[in-house]
Amino acid sequence: MDFDLMITSLPKLLSAAVITLKLLSASLIIGLFIGFLFAVLRLNKNPFINKFAYGYSYLFRGTPLLVQIFIIYYGLGQIEWLRSTFLWVILKEPYWCAIIAFALNTGAYTSEILRSAFQTIKPGIIEAGKSLGISSKIILYKIQIPVAIRQSLPAYGNEIILMMKGTSLASTVTLMDITGVAKHIVSTTYKPLEVFLLAGGIYLFMTFIIHNLIKYLEKKYSFQ
Amino acid sequence: MDLLSFGKTGWGDELFYATLMTIAVAVTAMLIGFLFSLIFTPLKLSNNKFLNFIGNTYTTVIRGVPELLVIYLFFFGGSGAIMYVASIFGYFEYIEINAFITGSVAIGIISGAYSTEVFRGAIQSIDKGQFEAAKVLGVSKFVQFYKIILPQMLRLAIPNLSNVWQITLKDTSLISVTGLVEIMRQSYIAAGSTRDPLFFYCFAAVLYLMLTFLSMKLINRLEVKYSRGF
Numbered sequence: 106m107d108f109d110l111m112i113t114s115l116p117k118l119l120s121a122a123v124i125t126l127k128l129l130s131a132s133l134i135i136g137l138f139i140g141f142l143f144a145v146l147r148l149n150k151n152p153f154i155n156k157f158a159y160g161y162s163y164l165f166r167g168t169p170l171l172v173q174i175f176i177i178y179y180g181l182g183q184i185e186w187l188r189s190t191f192l193w194v195i196l197k198e199p200y201w202c203a204i205i206a207f208a209l210n211t212g213a214y215t216s217e218i219l220r221s222a223f224q225t226i227k228p229g230i231i232e233a234g235k236s237l238g239i240s241s242k243i244i245l246y247k248i249q250i251p252v253a254i255r256q257s258l259p260a261y262g263n264e265i266i267l268m269m270k271g272t273s274l275a276s277t278v279t280l281m282d283i284t285g286v287a288k289h290i291v292s293t294t295y296k297p298l299e300v301f302l303l304a305g306g307i308y309l310f311m312t313f314i315i316h317n318l319i320k321y322l323e324k325k326y327s328f329q
Numbered sequence: 330m331d332l333l334s335f336g337k338t339g340w341g342d343e344l345f346y347a348t349l350m351t352i353a354v355a356v357t358a359m360l361i362g363f364l365f366s367l368i369f370t371p372l373k374l375s376n377n378k379f380l381n382f383i384g385n386t387y388t389t390v391i392r393g394v395p396e397l398l399v400i401y402l403f404f405f406g407g408s409g410a411i412m413y414v415a416s417i418f419g420y421f422e423y424i425e426i427n428a429f430i431t432g433s434v435a436i437g438i439i440s441g442a443y444s445t446e447v448f449r450g451a452i453q454s455i456d457k458g459q460f461e462a463a464k465v466l467g468v469s470k471f472v473q474f475y476k477i478i479l480p481q482m483l484r485l486a487i488p489n490l491s492n493v494w495q496i497t498l499k500d501t502s503l504i505s506v507t508g509l510v511e512i513m514r515q516s517y518i519a520a521g522s523t524r525d526p527l528f529f530y531c532f533a534a535v536l537y538l539m540l541t542f543l544s545m546k547l548i549n550r551l552e553v554k555y556s557r558g559f
Binding site: 173176288305313 | 389390392393394395396397398399401402405406409410495499500501502503505506513516517520524525526527530531533534537538541542
């Protein structure tokens, strides 16, 4: 074990962790919007809208994230007319391509989590609200959504951790996140064990923090 | 469609064999994962604090670190580690491990962590009375496991194992970074030589969708089979 190398690579890996966290937070925020939207579409009575939302989540959950990134980063650039639109400003950057792929991916999983949370709300709660004469809009905002959020917390916590691990794929489209930097250091020093173990340690630490944060939130918002 | 024709001009046969390779890696990894869970599930359920710690460390570490990093560690660090062990026994030649083996073992260890959690959960949700009844009837530990615990556990575990299978199947795409020619790698090669990445990556996505769809159908039949009598 080359401990000197570990000490000198630590600051490099830690500054790369900032990129990992940026990728993670951006894709989670966008993914949450997409997830909410598609969860609502899934619960729609119209079979066409319903099927569309199901198709989206099936497509993104049934294929590897790596394929999704490659389609967006390598594939979309091939479409001529896309290159002349303003979208090209975004799509030529690997950073934004990665975020788009991650957001669409986590959005699909989030929509499933939220949908099942909405569907498992006990009908009694909604009926109680109705019998108290509360408008259905307020029932949605003050009863259904808070209860659904609380119920989906544990599953969503897992999804955050899965997504954090997923950001390592950004290194395959030339981004220098933790994995990308670790690989770069290995290619110049030929010491894979030390560097990858250290990078793994950083990821593990981040998992630990997220896990405890979610646990804290679950406790705070638990029904007493 | 010319691009997908079989033979020298198209990529159809190459992609077909690549799909078989993906299936081979996924099945091998899943089996290696079962072997790992066979070792680690008892550790996680053990009353011994030390054994318990080992079991928990395995599942926590593997599930908390990106799959890609585990694969890199095995691919770049694996032959080094084996050469180091070999050098202790006086063997100093360069040893290269096959990409299929490294990939399957790496994915297998990841898959094993997930299936360990599934088996632990399934065993823990079996009614305690079942264990006690077996004990009272004087059933041996071996028969207790094979005739009482295993059938009940499988019924509970299969739905979650199907999730593990899906994760494992999708994780095999990451092995492409080691150069093993499975769906992803083959699409990368085809995309590079035809300059048509959009088509080939979309086709790769379709292949993965087909695999996940077919395996879900198969697993659903297993599920029906094992829930008989309940």
